[in-house]
Amino acid sequence: MDRQPGLSVRLKLTLSYAGFITLAGFLLLAVVWVFLLRYVPERLEPSPMSIPDRGALQRAFAPKAAAMLTLLVLFGLVGGWILAGSMLAPLTRITNATRLAANGSLAHRIQLEGPNDEFRELADAFDTMLAKLEAHDAEQQRFAANASHELRTPLAITQTLLDVARKDPNHDSGELIERLHYVNTRAIDLTEALLLLSRANQRSFTREPVDLSLVAEEAAETLLPFAEKRGLTIETSGDIAHTIGSHTLLLQMTTNLVHNAIVHNLPDQGTVWVTTSVHRRTATLTVENTGDKLTPQLVSTLTEPFQRGTQRVHTDHAGVGLGLAIVKSITQAHDGTLTLTPRPTGGLQAKIQLPTAPSPTTR
Structure with missing residues (x-):
């Protein structure tokens, strides 16, 4: 199925982390801003120990807040990118193993290390599936090879009997027909057995x-x-x-x-x-x-x-x-x-x- 290209999960997680950190920083600065508006008076009597008035504090606070938010955005992007990569590393290994399996390599195993978390359970389940697929594939290959051999045997015998009869016109035709009948019967039995085996494996029957x-x-x-x-x-x-x-x-x-x-x-x-x-x-x-x-x-x-x-x-x-x-x-x-x-x-x-x-x- 063709799909539109989209953002990677790692980039989405990075933007989420950065957005969360930026929002938290913005809320913190907003609290400070409200504190200045509420508790700092408009004018204070001049005194060597008095603090600046509200207007001066606001003018000094705005550029510092903007710089702080910029640093938080950069920190969130870099930190989020690193954290997302670390968290998604097991998923990358599972994806690579899936591509190998899709290309026919069933002997590869993920063997994910670490504690028993969701990624570990997914990797172990995938390894189990690969092991079963590999065993089933090997069994099917052996079965195909054996079936080909068993089916080829009666055909080869039939060909040999016909060659002998053709080279020896005086050969007893009754014996030839009897042996051909026996070989053909075994070939039919084998074919019916293979069809029955396939039907059982597919579970295509009424219960x-x-x-x-x-x-x-x-x-x-x-x-x-x-x-x-x-x-x-x-x-x-x-x-x-x-x-x-x-x-x-x-x-x-x-x-x-x-x-x-x-x-x-x-x-x-x-x-x-x-x-x-x-x-x-x-x-x-x-x-x-x-x-x-x-x-x-x-x-x-x-x-x-x-x-x-x-x-x-x-x-x-x-x-x-x-x-x-x-x-x-x-x-x-x-x-x-x-x-x-x-x-x-x-x-x-x-x-x-x-x-x-x-x-x-x-x-």
Whole structure:
């Protein structure tokens, strides 16, 4: 927005200080002037010890008062300029840091020294914002690089299969079509996962009352055939847990957790536990599974996009590496928290805590 050029804040403060000092000096001189007019008589009898009459005092007082006011104006301007510069120095540092951030330099920090005043609070808040922006920017760059790599992989595989088929006309077309179908399906799944992740990050969804216990049952019933095929058992239990959010996104979040618990489980005779509960103002969804022992360091990286951890490699049902990243984004979009904890006996516990909603009159 184009604006008319105006006076700087420092100049405004300087003029304010100078004007205040000049006004105070003028009032002081006015008091002296009134004193002379009221208490000094018009004429005094001549005497060696008598003071001059009122007229002589006024003639002598006027030029002295003018000179004093001139000195006060100069003193107010110089002193005000110095004081204003000293007071606005922190604001200048914040402005410079803002310009650096606007030019793409997010690593700069103000680190303002001194007591905890308004400028210090503003500088600390700005430093915190810069740190979050820098972390978010780095995360976005990693995500873009990983997404580009993941999207390029199926395209490269498709190109290779087509080149082989073109060079070998006698190649089995049925096998080629099957492999192309598989690669294309994974590319579609990845694209849909990226779109879902973007939608969750933008919070562009309608909020409505949702019962997490019903969502958990729906996700478990959907994935039950898949679990039984792998020789696993899904157990659901818990209380009615009402929250506010998108039923579609919360169902996708729960489905991702249950799917992840099935895929990364024991080869046979494993178990997945899905429970819901309510504690004060928090609705909790917990998904646990048996499996290999995990370290806390490994678990802390599982919500990063395209992170699968040790022995969490591509399989027929391994997904695209965005399952827990989508879970984290949906949870944050619903003002909740996701906690991943390795189980002592092996496997993973995923706990999601969301704000509760008033229970409806009918379920």
